Amino acid sequence: MTKLKWGMIGGGEGSQIGPAHRLGALADGRFAFTAGALDHRPDVGRDYAQRLGISADRAYGDWEEMLAGEKDRDDRIDLVTVATPNATHFEITKSFLEAGFNVLCEKPMTMTVEEGEEIVKIAEKSGKICAVNYCYSAYPMVRQARAMVRAGEIGKVRLVVTSFSHGHHGDATDADNPRVRWRYDPEMAGVSGQFADCGIHALHMASFICDDEVQRLSADFASTIPSRVLEDDAMVNFRMEGGTVGRLWTSSVAIGRQHGFDIQVFGETGGLRWASEQPNQLIYTPVGGRTQIIEKGEGGLHEDAQRLSRVAIAHPEGFPLAVANIYCDLADAISGADRDGLPNAADGVRSMAAVHTAVASAKDGGTWMDARPPMFR
Ligand code: NAI
Known part of the structure; x- marks a missing residue:
């Protein structure tokens, strides 16, 4: 080939x-x-x-x-x-x-x-x-989570809770370091700091696993290091078009948290939990049942998770191989296959609309606002 x-x-x-x-x-x-x-x-x-x-x-x-x-x-x-x-x-x-x-x-x-x-x-x-x-949406166990939601394995999703919070900009004595400072300077970073940088990964992940889109949101932004113009911490509440309740916390001053990206999805008949620092496991609890660990590479995974697992069970696959999965989907799509998991320009503009809406909402004391780009209203 x-x-x-x-x-x-x-x-x-x-x-x-x-x-x-x-x-x-x-x-x-x-x-x-x-x-x-x-x-x-x-x-x-x-x-x-x-x-x-x-x-x-x-x-x-x-x-x-x-x-x-x-x-x-x-x-x-x-x-x-x-x-x-x-x-x-x-x-x-x-x-x-x-x-x-x-x-x-x-x-x-x-x-x-x-x-x-x-x-x-x-x-x-x-x-x-x-x-x-x-x-992150291309980790095999994230694809497994989405496939489980699509297959109705946790029932209708009621609630999604996600955070992408690390502590790498939490040192106020380092806030003037040029490699850090530009991220909170509107001239360089645009209208939002931490939410545009990390929060949009979490928001995309919520939409991706729930197979639904963010409809409206209410945001609270804070610059916990006062010299920062843009936010280094944000809490965003949202609602999805299908009615799911969403909660998102993103921060760069959460000292002690390293990568700090995780998500929990709670449905009527079960719950799922995934964290980027243990990306090869998906935690699943059926209602009234015991908590189970679903492992990348094990038998019986959904096809979209199975085809993106390379090495055998218990051998970790990490971030570069998640990126490799994006390239696999791209190679398939360029060759004419339908890869609906591949994040696209519509996802890109939905994120931008959410960022600008969150900025406006935070400035207006947390007012709920339509978070969709005009073209998708
Ligand atoms: P960086 O500052 O570490 O590196 C930027 C690179 O682009 C440098 O090699 C620089 O020389 C080059 N560059 C800058 N302007 C250029 C131009 N006009 N033409 C050609 N090369 C140019 O930045 P970093 O952290 O690698 O981020 C790059 C992008 O990747 C950002 O948009 C960032 O948001 C995104 N990013 C995404 C991540 C993800 O998880 N998907 C993680 C980290 C960054």
Whole structure:
């Protein structure tokens, strides 16, 4: 089977998310790393791309050079990943979609709802895939949770409770460190700090497992370190279109919590619990019954969890392989398969609408507001 050709923008040497994309894209032999504009410094990016095995003529200095270089090639890339800082996602994603490329964009997909709606429309018009890297939804046991909910194994979902709270920005004496400070500066980060950074993963996860969409929300934001303009802690209550009650807490000052992403889903006949720090287990309790641990790799899992488990039961699979599952779904989708678990531009714009609604609600004392983008009302 010929490998699909893959390119990446951003994710250069020393970046946080670049290695996970490279490990993920190349894990299953479906993609060949063919082109890249990996760094905001053209020479550094060209050099690193070549050290990673990309030929000199496809090791580009910036994304515009990459677009110009790739678009008229007979052997153009089949997929481009956008792993640059947030404010650049819209322009790069839009340009590549319009030129007929499939795109995997990092979250958040855009900075505004209007941009997000534009991306949805461009993706529809182009007929190309625009995926968004909500990679936690690709852990096998998260897919198992969604499949169990879809199969009615916990009954109608009443309540979903999720948190994505870590303590890595909890040191007030480090608040002026430039690597931390920009995240709470509206000029650099946009309208929201912690909720836009981590909260949207949790909100997407709630929608994903419950197989439902967020309809309205009420938010309380706090800058617990007073020099921060944007929030470092947020509590968001929400309701889903199907009536499910949602509770979300996200924080960057929760000292002692490391990754800190977990979710609990409570239905009429059972409950489920998953945590990113024990991603290979799903905890299931049927009403009136004993709590059970469902393990990645065990027999009898739902197909969507089984097909994304690589190594045998009790051998851990972690974050890069969750990203690899996104690339598996992408490879399948590019080859024409229907992969409805793949997070897409609609998910991206729903997140942006939720962010902007949460900001408005928090400013208005927690008023409940419609959290959907206008195009989905
Ligand atoms: P980073 O600051 O560690 O790295 C950014 C990389 O992009 C650097 O190599 C930089 O040189 C390069 N870059 C910047 N501007 C560029 C441009 N115009 N053209 C080409 N390269 C450029 O950032 P990090 O943490 O890796 O985040 C990147 C994106 O990934 C962000 O949007 C972030 O929200 C997202 N992210 C997603 C995660 C997930 O779980 N899905 C986890 C971490 C980050």
